Amino acid sequence: MKIAVLPGDGIGPEIVAEAVRVLQALDLRLELETAPVGGAAYEASGHPLPTATLELAQAADAVLFGAVGDWKYDKLDRPLRPEQAILGLRKHLGLFANFRPAICYPQLTHASSLKPELVAGLDILIIRELTGDIYFGQPRGRRTAVDGHFPGAEEAYDTMRYSRPEIERIAHVAFQAARKRGGKLTSVDKANVLETFQFWKDVVTEVHAQYPDVKLDHLYVDNAAMQLVKAPKSFDVIVTGNMFGDILSDEAAMLTGSIGMLPSASLNAKNQGLYEPSHGSAPDIAGQGVANPLATILSAAMMLRFSLGQSEAAGRIEAAVQGVLEDGWRTADIAGAGGRKVGTREMGDAVVARLKAQG
Ligand code: IPM
Numbered sequence: 001m002k003i004a005v006l007p008g009d010g011i012g013p014e015i016v017a018e019a020v021r022v023l024q025a026l027d028l029r030l031e032l033e034t035a036p037v038g039g040a041a042y043e044a045s046g047h048p049l050p051t052a053t054l055e056l057a058q059a060a061d062a063v064l065f066g067a068v069g070d071w072k073y074d075k076l077d078r079p080l081r082p083e084q085a086i087l088g089l090r091k092h093l094g095l096f097a098n099f100r101p102a103i104c105y106p107q108l109t110h111a112s113s114l115k116p117e118l119v120a121g122l123d124i125l126i127i128r129e130l131t132g133d134i135y136f137g138q139p140r141g142r143r144t145a146v147d148g149h150f151p152g153a154e155e156a157y158d159t160m161r162y163s164r165p166e167i168e169r170i171a172h173v174a175f176q177a178a179r180k181r182g183g184k185l186t187s188v189d190k191a192n193v194l195e196t197f198q199f200w201k202d203v204v205t206e207v208h209a210q211y212p213d214v215k216l217d218h219l220y221v222d223n224a225a226m227q228l229v230k231a232p233k234s235f236d237v238i239v240t241g242n243m244f245g246d247i248l249s250d251e252a253a254m255l256t257g258s259i260g261m262l263p264s265a266s267l268n269a270k271n272q273g274l275y276e277p278s279h280g281s282a283p284d285i286a287g288q289g290v291a292n293p294l295a296t297i298l299s300a301a302m303m304l305r306f307s308l309g310q311s312e313a314a315g316r317i318e319a320a321v322q323g324v325l326e327d328g329w330r331t332a333d334i335a336g337a338g339g340r341k342v343g344t345r346e347m348g349d350a351v352v353a354r355l356k357a358q359g
């Protein structure tokens with residue numbers, strides 16, 4: 001089992017190092033190979049996604065990814081910015097299905113910005129389509145307007161688009177996921193305004209005919225954003241397009257108390273996957289050893305389960321993380337009253353110790 005390890009920028013290297021230590025503590029036969037990505041790769045070789053890094057990722061069974069980005073690259077031409085590395089990996093590996101669970105751990109309800117009773121026991125899954133929509137739609141660019149409100153003015157434009165097969169395949173993924181959980185799927189769209197999302201809604205409704213055991217409902221994205229803070233536990237699985245999914249998954253993450261706890265998986269049709277924490281590179285705290293490594297450690301667990309067929313090992317990691325929370329270990333982002341405040345490395349140590357104690 002070959003894993004490409006791409007730590008990236010900011011806190012990426014620190015948190016990935018802990019996830020790697022956890023994987024190594026499992027005594028599985030894993031072959032890990034590290035390569036630069038994002039700003040780190042740009043510094044080293046002038047490109048955020050060097051060919052060697054992309055080829056390593058393509059050849060691997062799975063990619064363990066840290067985070068990319070730093071404000072200092074904001075002025076670079078778009079193709080050279082760190083974010084292009086993750087977008088390029090998604091595109092070249094065909095990682096169309098993005099799983100972003102939002103789980104509120106009982107020990108962390110205090111860290112949520114919502115009242116504890118609204119989030120206690122929260123367990124929802126956002127499935128975000130990841131290779132289509134306005135993120136990748138062509139044409140895009142800048143030009144002189146020929147029509148619109150200001151003909152002759154400079155303007156910029158992007159293209160929102162979805163094809164039937166793109167919607168069908170993510171809908172199948174979502175119905176199947178819902179079937180394995182609470183049996184309820186909410187498709188989020190903007191069908192009242194956008195042609196693309198009327199089509200989305202129509203196709204999801206058609207695919208539903210093959211999953212009569214799953215309850216499907218539809219919400220407009222603005223209402224979905226409101227329901228997520230009003231009654232988050234009313235959701236089970238949410239499926240939506242690339243851009244709405246980007247926004248709603250950050251919102252859902254905050255319900256759980258800390259984005260530092262949330263893993264994610266991005267899969268292609270062959271179950272090859274890229275696994276990364278849902279949070280970003282946090283350059284403001286990089287190098288200080290205070291970042292929470294648990295989202296990355298839990299991403300490694302998702303990797304074992306989804307791409308490497310190692311559900312048992314995945315369960316062991318998840319149990320170990322539960323255990324360290326029960327024991328009161330807390331990084332700064334999840335420290336409330338009480339608990340032992342620890343840094344990145346000590347949190348990794350605590351998870352490894354729990355794993356070893358499982359015998
Ligand atoms: C995410 C991030 C990315 C996205 C950025 C870094 C390109 O926000 O994974 O949610 O917009 O998809």
Ligand code: MG
Nearest residue numbers: 246247249250
């Ligand atoms: Mg995002």
